[in-house]
């Protein structure tokens with residue numbers, strides 16, 4: 001039986017089966033893969049601890065299912081098509097056979113440099129095929145990869161290296177992004193000054209930027225693969241062995257390492273990729289995410305390649321050399337499924353329709369959205385002008401922690417509704433709860449979104465700190481996974497995601513903890529205290545608004561703001577720079593010392609009417625002072 005849902009009644013049937021007989025349901029899908037040893041039971045779970053296992057005692061290697069399994073069936077099919085930052089640079093195409101060889105070769109290179117099963121490897125690389133090769137090579141030899149988005153600063157990189165005690169770092173001399181070549185090797189050098197665990201750094205030559213190569217530590221990629229065999233045995237992995245760690249921001253200061261394991265992640269990313277996008281053999285699938293984010297892991301690399309798909313990888317940015325680049329690429333490669341973020345849609349929408357018109361987008365069959373709520377206006381624009389009104393638009397809700405798409409239409413099979421993620425995929429049991437955790441049944445309800453039953457690709461722990469995982473996701477509501485998002489179910493039973501209900505802001509689809517940004521701002525010697533909130537931003541979805549108490553001596557407001565932005569860029573990365581900074585005399589605090597963010601959010605969104613109950617504030621006058629100087633925010 002095919003794993004691909006074909007009809008609406010098929011969806012309903014599969015959904016019911018997945019709820020009534022989850023083990024039979026997932027067991028059947030998992031049978032599509034090559035297991036070195038069959039599992040004993042499909043799952044075991046306990047959401048209190050939490051302790052979740054899928055395909056218990058099964059032995060498997062995810063790369064055998066991506067590479068070896070496809071070698072004799074679709075070995076000549078394109079696995080990866082790569083478009084460079086510069087439109088004139090030649091396309092790179094790797095067939096499944098070529099990918100097999102390159103992954104094996106690099107696996108051997110890593111082994112030769114001391115990396116083995118269970119070791120952690122940081123990948124801090126541009127969007128080039130070698131980034132995917134690096135991920136797969138780790139998976140092949142059982143090393144745990146942790147991709148760090150190459151826009152993060154040396155400090156952020158060092159924090160991640162230290163948190164997971166990485167043995168190796170994979171990077172490049174520099175990264176091309178738009179008109180810039182960013183010298184990333186220098187960032188790695190800087191980070192390593194405060195790391196002691198890294199034994200080798202392998203450097204891909206990409207930009208030709210001058211780099212310092214420390215003997216015994218740094219090694220060129222081309223030297224590392226020289227003479228290495230093009231085959232490499234796939235390590236026997238337990239289904240519950242760690243596949244990767246991906247750091248993500250939460251409501252407290254330090255990013256946490258979300259842990260995904262091999263078996264469940266493999267089954268779920270494959271199944272959701274195939275179904276949500278209704279991928280058909282030969283289609284060209286393009287997800288515009290960066291491999292530094294979970295979307296890049298699940299829907300550029302793992303899901304598509306497990307399904308034998310052709311996945312397009314783009315090194316550059318949507319606006320370089322002109323803001324027509326996405327449309328030009330769709331035309332150039334006759335892309336069939338296009339998956340991007342609302343922030344990109346809104347940014348490109350601003351350039352008008354003329355720039356789209358020269359391109360033939362008729363190859364598109366499905367368009368998708370991910371990362372943040374898509375507003376109705378952007379939905380309609382995307383649907384009409386990119387999908388030309390005849391491509392289903394799948395609004396896919398999921399998280400780093402969920403590993404794969406959870407709530408989404410199935411393209412062309414289940415109905416869509418603007419701004420609604422719509423219905424849960426088979427196997428997913430979302431519920432909406434009130435503040436006390438009571439399930440709000442039926443339609444026309446609004447509350448917090450939880451998931452009450454495990455799914456194969458859910459996070460298993462947070463690296464090195466299981467208690468933090470329990471606290472963050474499994475303690476707010478007993479016996480449930482709490483997503484941190486608010487949601488409503490409308491009169492038709494469709495789910496609309498309302499955004500974060502915790503202190504996490506979503507800037508252009510990138511999650512950032514307000515506490516993390518505050519900590520960075522507070523590093524500036526002139527800053528006494530700060531509070532960060534999100535506010536509505538036309539393009540980014542949310543912008544970052546920082547209220548800062550400073551010692552102004554020897555500074556003007558303008559240069560202090562510049563310095564604060566630079567501090568944040570240095571500590572976290574440019575993506576975390578506040579859009580607006582307001583210097584304030586104090587912050588609205590309750591008697592117990594908690595900042596009343598509700599008030600700060602209202603001021604930041606220019607909603608100065610009713611401030612609500614401020615009677616519990618230590619110093620209510622401070623609110624007036626903040627309102628009066630709101631126009632100085634810049």
Ligand code: 7RM
Pocket residue numbers: 248293294295369370371372373374395396397398399400401421483484485497498499500506509510511
């Ligand atoms: C895949 C990804 C997760 C957070 C999540 C939401 C928000 C993501 C949607 C969405 C509304 C969507 N992982 N989010 N997708 N909100 N509709 N379709 O983005 O870990 O980086 O972020 O993103 O708030 O909790 S993530």
